[in-house]
Amino acid sequence: MKILILGSGGREHAIGKKLLKDSVDLYFYPGNGGTDQIGKNIKNIHSPSELCFFAKKNAIDITIVGSETFLLEKIVDIFQKVGLKIIGPHYLAARLEGDRIFSKYFMKKYGIPTPKYKTFDCYQKAMDFLEETTYSVAIKTRGIASGKGVLLVKNKAEAKKALNSIMRDKKFGESGNKVIIEEFLQGNEASILSIFNGKNIIPFLSAKDYKKIGEKETGLNTGGMGTIVPNPHMTNDVWIDFKKNILEPTLEGLFLEKLTFFGFIYFGLMITSNGVYLLEYNTRLGDPEIQTLFPLMKSSFLHIIQSSLFQQKNIKIHWEKKLYSCCIVLSSKGYPEKYESGKVIKGLNSLKEPFYIAGAKKEKEKWITSSGRVLNVIGIGKSIHEAIKTAYDKVNKIHFENLYFRQDIGL
Ligand code: GLY
Numbered sequence: 001m002k003i004l005i006l007g008s009g010g011r012e013h014a015i016g017k018k019l020l021k022d023s024v025d026l027y028f029y030p031g032n033g034g035t036d037q038i039g040k041n042i043k044n045i046h047s048p049s050e051l052c053f054f055a056k057k058n059a060i061d062i063t064i065v066g067s068e069t070f071l072l073e074k075i076v077d078i079f080q081k082v083g084l085k086i087i088g089p090h091y092l093a094a095r096l097e098g099d100r101i102f103s104k105y106f107m108k109k110y111g112i113p114t115p116k117y118k119t120f121d122c123y124q125k126a127m128d129f130l131e132e133t134t135y136s137v138a139i140k141t142r143g144i145a146s147g148k149g150v151l152l153v154k155n156k157a158e159a160k161k162a163l164n165s166i167m168r169d170k171k172f173g174e175s176g177n178k179v180i181i182e183e184f185l186q187g188n189e190a191s192i193l194s195i196f197n198g199k200n201i202i203p204f205l206s207a208k209d210y211k212k213i214g215e216k217e218t219g220l221n222t223g224g225m226g227t228i229v230p231n232p233h234m235t236n237d238v239w240i241d242f243k244k245n246i247l248e249p250t251l252e253g254l255f256l257e258k259l260t261f262f263g264f265i266y267f268g269l270m271i272t273s274n275g276v277y278l279l280e281y282n283t284r285l286g287d288p289e290i291q292t293l294f295p296l297m298k299s300s301f302l303h304i305i306q307s308s309l310f311q312q313k314n315i316k317i318h319w320e321k322k323l324y325s326c327c328i329v330l331s332s333k334g335y336p337e338k339y340e341s342g343k344v345i346k347g348l349n350s351l352k353e354p355f356y357i358a359g360a361k362k363e364k365e366k367w368i369t370s371s372g373r374v375l376n377v378i379g380i381g382k383s384i385h386e387a388i389k390t391a392y393d394k395v396n397k398i399h400f401e402n403l404y405f406r407q408d409i410g411l
Contacts, residue, residue: 004060192242197308224287328406
């Protein structure tokens with residue numbers, strides 16, 4: 001079986017490594033130095049249509065969309081038009097991630113608890129609203145702006161500065177033509193990844209992602225600096241609340257709006273003392289959440305994907321229920337802003353599995369950094385403390401110039 005995976009990070013390397021257990025032939029676009037070791041990175045493609053032509057010509061059996069960028073370029077619609085099997089939402093459903101105003105409208109329509117909000121396309125009206133609000137806010141661009149369009153602000157002055165940078169200075173381009181000013185809720189975040197087969201949504205184990213660059217969740221937002229699985233805040237009661245008030249109404253909404261698809265839904269939750277709220281949908285797998293989840297997934301990922309594509313009623317996913325997993329992201333100092341690459345990585349050749357390459361390449365038998373997020377190192381243990389310790393022991397075997405990682409993942 002030939003599988004094509006779209007994306008270039010640790011998530012795509014992890015999907016590839018997991019699928020290798022099912023003896024498939026792997027193709028990646030664009031891929032990275034890690035995916036190059038386990039499959040073929042496709043080159044010289046310049047558009048979704050060229051990618052579609054490649055998949056048809058090479059008889060690709062299933063394509064898995066890793067990064068949301070492809071979804072918003074309508075890759076699923078393009079592939080499905082010519083009868084290619086692809087895992088991911090069509091464009092209209094991908095707007096649940098790509099268009100925050102649509103997403104909030106969907107949540108409101110289906111009674112899904114989400115922080116209260118107002119939308120603005122007029123700078124002055126947004127400023128006036130900020131002047132009169134009495135609660136803490138987050139400012140979000142309508143488009144996802146490569147994951148950067150969420151600005152958490154501490155006070156009115158910061159909020160006004162943020163609004164200025166989005167609506168006047170166009171820091172995020174057209175993504176910021178409309179903004180959402182949302183109430184900032186206090187609580188604990190959780191990531192629930194799931195697979196949707198057009199009939200049911202089957203959640204994975206819970207995960208806790210550490211999104212900020214600095215320790216104690218300070219500094220700029222990143223793609224994710226580490227994850228633990230399971231999330232200690234997802235108690236049984238929280239699971240019941242999530243399923244009843246978020247998952248089930250989401251399913252109902254997807255049916256009624258004719259937005260069903262075969263692919264992944266990632267619920268970004270905030271667990272508060274007043275219950276669980278949905279902050280956002282993503283219509284793909286989380287990175288590095290899935291790298292942390294895979295080592296605990298006993299089921300074949302290929303079977304899970306096929307069950308979605310063939311609309312099997314009950315997709316049963318088996319997990320290592322007594323184990324814990326922790327992922328530390330090793331990055332280049334300066335990320336998510338300016339950083340240097342091209343640094344030689346020492347210790348990688350003897351590093352124990354599981355680990356994934358996020359941004360590095362092999363040149364003349366040497367591994368060299370090539371991106372902001374470089375490696376995902378995973379520790380597994382019988383307790384969360386053991387998993388964290390195992391992960392950091394592995395991290396300490398890796399060295400490169402300007403290496404940066406958070407020392408407080410899971411702590
Ligand atoms: N780890 C957050 C994300 O994948 O969006």
